[in-house]
Amino acid sequence: MSNPTVVGFSGNITRPSKTRAFVDLVARDIAARHGLSASTYDIEDLGPSLGTARWARDLDGQARAILEQVLAADVLVVGSPTYKGSYTGLFKHFFDLIDPAVLRGKPILLTATGGGERHALIVEHQLRPLFGFFEAFTLPTAVYATDKDFTDGVLRSDAILKRAAQAVDEVGFVLANRSAGRIAAE
Numbered sequence: 001m002s003n004p005t006v007v008g009f010s011g012n013i014t015r016p017s018k019t020r021a022f023v024d025l026v027a028r029d030i031a032a033r034h035g036l037s038a039s040t041y042d043i044e045d046l047g048p049s050l051g052t053a054r055w056a057r058d059l060d061g062q063a064r065a066i067l068e069q070v071l072a073a074d075v076l077v078v079g080s081p082t083y084k085g086s087y088t089g090l091f092k093h094f095f096d097l098i099d100p101a102v103l104r105g106k107p108i109l110l111t112a113t114g115g116g117e118r119h120a121l122i123v124e125h126q127l128r129p130l131f132g133f134f135e136a137f138t139l140p141t142a143v144y145a146t147d148k149d150f151t152d153g154v155l156r157s158d159a160i161l162k163r164a165a166q167a168v169d170e171v172g173f174v175l176a177n178r179s180a181g182r183i184a185a186e
């Protein structure tokens with residue numbers, strides 16, 4: 001059986017990206033603490049076919065491979081920079097290409113970054129309803145960081161790191177319950 005995976009997906013459209021760095025940090029922490037393999041992708045990784053795709057089948061091989069890893073992940077960490085009070089357009093477009101049923105029940109840790117505190121509720125008012133549509137299992141603790149929480153592109157704020165650690169703990173509860181469910185079903 002292959003190792004369970006955590007996949008980070010960040011909606012940043014430019015690099016270097018604080019959001020990508022943050023999503024990757026959280027994904028790696030999940031991997032280290034709960035024994036999963038981690039990888040992180042962003043819009044740049046998807047390449048040019050994302051922008052012109054109207055259906056998932058229009059994606060080129062590289063983008064398609066990332067989409068498949070997202071769908072196959074045992075845990076997802078999603079994040080987006082706040083653009084005009086919400087996630088980036090291409091972040092939404094990526095999820096618009098996904099069949100409504102295929103993320104059902106998937107544990108998803110929500111993160112976002114923004115220039116300031118004003119849009120901190122993007123995680124609750126934009127990201128959570130999007131994944132609610134998919135009937136995904138969004139974790140209770142969502143994490144928002146602002147530009148001032150980063151130094152040289154790396155998240156340094158103790159308060160945000162503590163909140164992220166709380167969310168990573170919740171991944172542990174979900175994974176433990178899933179294993180218990182599997183054992184009970186066997």
Ligand SMILES: Cc1cc2nc3c(=O)[nH]c(=O)nc-3n(C[C@H](O)[C@H](O)[C@H](O)COP(=O)(O)O)c2cc1C
Pocket residue numbers: 012013014016017018019020081082083084085086113114115116117118119146147
């Ligand atoms: C086009 C654009 C729109 C933005 N809109 C907002 C906004 O509405 N609220 C906010 O807090 N920050 C806003 N920002 C700031 C970014 O969200 C913030 O700098 C973010 O951390 C950048 O992430 P990145 O380094 O991953 O690109 C905006 C930035 C850009 C470029």
